[in-house]
Amino acid sequence: MVAVIAFDNSSSYAKLADDTLNAAYINFNPGGKQPIMRDTIFNEQVQSMVFPANYPNENLREKPKGMRVILQERGLWGSGLKGFCGNKEVSIENPRCCVYHVLAAQEDFLNQKLILQEVIEGLEHKVIFYLKFHCELNYIKMYWRASKRYTWQHCNYT
Numbered sequence: 803m804v805a806v807i808a809f810d811n812s813s814s815y816a817k818l819a820d821d822t823l824n825a826a827y828i829n830f831n832p833g834g835k836q837p838i839m840r841d842t843i844f845n846e847q848v849q850s851m852v853f854p855a856n857y858p859n860e861n862l863r864e865k866p867k868g869m870r871v872i873l874q875e876r877g878l879w880g881s882g883l884k885g886f887c888g889n890k891e892v893s894i895e896n897p898r899c900c901v902y903h904v905l906a907a908q909e910d911f912l913n914q915k916l917i918l919q920e921v922i923e924g925l926e927h928k929v930i931f932y933l934k935f936h937c938e939l940n941y942i943k944m945y946w947r948a949s950k951r952y953t954w955q956h957c958n959y960t
């Protein structure tokens with residue numbers, strides 16, 4: 803059996819897993835305080851977001867690579883690329899303005915899912931989200947309405 807689980811757009815459903823690929827939380831340089839993110843696939847190869855345990859620089863072993871190294875490994879590094887251009891607009895196509903936007907526009911970074919979707923789809927069920935501002939399409943409201951009508955007709959509330 804495959805369940806289809808429907809959610810409204812409550813912000814509490816919009817959480818990402820701690821290791822979700824998210825350019826906003828990656829430092830420009832390796833190491834330092836930044837989250838350990840999951841491995842990903844780029845050009846059909848696994849790319850780790852951390853340095854290997856046998857990395858020559860002992861201080862960086864199993865530490866996050868940072869945006870510069872991630873882009874260098876992808877062949878997307880360009881000298882003169884700065885950390886963040888300051889533009890909060892996220893819908894830039896094929897950006898070259900800054901490392902943040904170059905990385906954030908990568909397909910694997912764009913395709914990260916909410917933790918809710920990851921868990922439910924991981925169990926081979928399906929997730930849908932209702933359209934915003936269209937509660938008339940939310941079928942749970944129809945059940946509520948029917949149950950309210952039923953109690954209104956059959957209950958004397960004593």
Ligand SMILES: [Zn+2]
Nearest residue numbers: 887899900903
């Ligand atoms: Zn930018």
